[in-house]
Amino acid sequence: MVADNRSAVRKVLIITLLLNLFVMTLKAVLGSWTGSLSLLADALHSVTDSANNILGLIASRFSSPQPDRDHPYGHQKFEGVGALGIAAFLGIACFEILQGAIERILSGGGKPVIISPSELWLLLIVLGVNIFVTFYERHVGQQVGSPILIADAQHTMSDVWVTIAVLGGLIGVWQGQVLNLPQLQWLDIILSFPVALLVFRSGWNVIKDNLPWLVDEMAIAPEAIHGIVIQVPGVINCHEIASRGIVGRQVFIEMHLIVDVTDVETAHQITEEVENRLKERFSPVRILIHIEPPAYQSDQITYEAESKSR
Known part of the structure; x- marks a missing residue:
C-alpha cells in the first residue's frame, strides 16, 4: 500500500x-x-x-x-x-x-x-x-x-x-x-x-x-515484467500484460498467467511469489493476475496495436 x-x-x-x-x-x-x-x-x-x-x-x-x-x-x-x-x-x-x-x-x-x-x-x-x-x-x-x-x-x-x-x-x-x-x-x-x-x-x-x-500510458515495458515473471518456478508463460501509473509513485499491473499446476492452492502460491518479485522491483504496486491452465497457449505478451485498416 x-x-x-x-x-x-x-x-x-x-x-x-x-x-x-x-x-x-x-x-x-x-x-x-x-x-x-x-x-x-x-x-x-x-x-x-x-x-x-x-x-x-x-x-x-x-x-x-x-x-x-x-x-x-x-x-x-x-x-x-x-x-x-x-x-x-x-x-x-x-x-x-x-x-x-x-x-x-x-x-x-x-x-x-x-x-x-x-x-x-x-x-x-x-x-x-x-x-x-x-x-x-x-x-x-x-x-x-x-x-x-x-x-x-x-x-x-x-x-x-x-x-x-x-x-x-x-x-x-x-x-x-x-x-x-x-x-x-x-x-x-x-x-x-x-x-x-x-x-x-x-x-x-x-x-x-x-x-x-493521466492518460494511462504504459508504465513498465511488458518485456521487463515478462522477464521477471517467467523466472518464477511453476510459471509456463504470461501474456496480455498491462501496466499504468508511474514507477516509484504508484503502479498497477495486470496479466494472464499460465501455470504448470492444476490445483488451486499451488497456483495461488505461485501467484503470490510472482507478486512478491514484482513488488520488490516496482513497489508500490497493485497486481491483478488471471490464472490459466497448462494447456492454454499464447505468445502475445501484451496488447497489439489496433489494425490500421479500420
Missing part, C-alpha cells in the same frame, strides 16, 4: 505560499516604483506561484492514495490534474508577458525605467528566496514522491531564471542612467521575450511529466 504523505505536502505548500506572497509583493512594489515592465511581468509570474500553492493545497486535500468505494484505485490523479493547472497558469503568465512587451514596443518604449542600487539589492533578496523555495520543494517532493511539489518546484525554478534575467536587465538600465546611455532602457523590454520563453518551457515540461500518467 502506498504511503499517504499529504500532511508533509501541505506543510511545504503553506511555507512556500507565505514566501511566494512576500516575493510577489516586493516585486510588484518595486515594479511600480521603477516603471519596469520586466519586473512587473516577473511579479505576475510570482502571482502564479502563489496561485499554484493554493491549487496544490486543494489538490492535495483530495489526492489520497488510499482506495475507497467511489475511487477503488485511489485519488492520486488529483495531483496530476493539479500539476496541469500549474501548466495553465504558466501559459497565462507567458501570454501576459509577451502582450506587455509588444505594447511597450509599439508605444516607442514607454516611460523610462528609474532604478537605484538599493532596489537592485532588494531584488537579490528576492532571488535568494526563490532559490531556497525551489530546492526545498524539489527535495521534499522527491522524498515523499509528490508530483505537485516537484511541478511547483520546476515552476519556481523558472521564476529564478526570470528574476536573474530581469536583474541583469535592470543592472544594465541602471548603468545606462549612470553613463547617460538611454538606449539601455530597451534592455528591460528585450529581456521580456526570453522571460516568456522560459515560462512557456516550464509549462511544457509540467505537461510532459504528468500527461502520460
Whole structure:
C-alpha cells in the first residue's frame, strides 16, 4: 500500500505560499516604483506561484492514495490534474508577458525605467528566496514522491531564471542612467521575450511529466515484467500484460498467467511469489493476475496495436 504523505505536502505548500506572497509583493512594489515592465511581468509570474500553492493545497486535500468505494484505485490523479493547472497558469503568465512587451514596443518604449542600487539589492533578496523555495520543494517532493511539489518546484525554478534575467536587465538600465546611455532602457523590454520563453518551457515540461500518467500510458515495458515473471518456478508463460501509473509513485499491473499446476492452492502460491518479485522491483504496486491452465497457449505478451485498416 502506498504511503499517504499529504500532511508533509501541505506543510511545504503553506511555507512556500507565505514566501511566494512576500516575493510577489516586493516585486510588484518595486515594479511600480521603477516603471519596469520586466519586473512587473516577473511579479505576475510570482502571482502564479502563489496561485499554484493554493491549487496544490486543494489538490492535495483530495489526492489520497488510499482506495475507497467511489475511487477503488485511489485519488492520486488529483495531483496530476493539479500539476496541469500549474501548466495553465504558466501559459497565462507567458501570454501576459509577451502582450506587455509588444505594447511597450509599439508605444516607442514607454516611460523610462528609474532604478537605484538599493532596489537592485532588494531584488537579490528576492532571488535568494526563490532559490531556497525551489530546492526545498524539489527535495521534499522527491522524498515523499509528490508530483505537485516537484511541478511547483520546476515552476519556481523558472521564476529564478526570470528574476536573474530581469536583474541583469535592470543592472544594465541602471548603468545606462549612470553613463547617460538611454538606449539601455530597451534592455528591460528585450529581456521580456526570453522571460516568456522560459515560462512557456516550464509549462511544457509540467505537461510532459504528468500527461502520460493521466492518460494511462504504459508504465513498465511488458518485456521487463515478462522477464521477471517467467523466472518464477511453476510459471509456463504470461501474456496480455498491462501496466499504468508511474514507477516509484504508484503502479498497477495486470496479466494472464499460465501455470504448470492444476490445483488451486499451488497456483495461488505461485501467484503470490510472482507478486512478491514484482513488488520488490516496482513497489508500490497493485497486481491483478488471471490464472490459466497448462494447456492454454499464447505468445502475445501484451496488447497489439489496433489494425490500421479500420
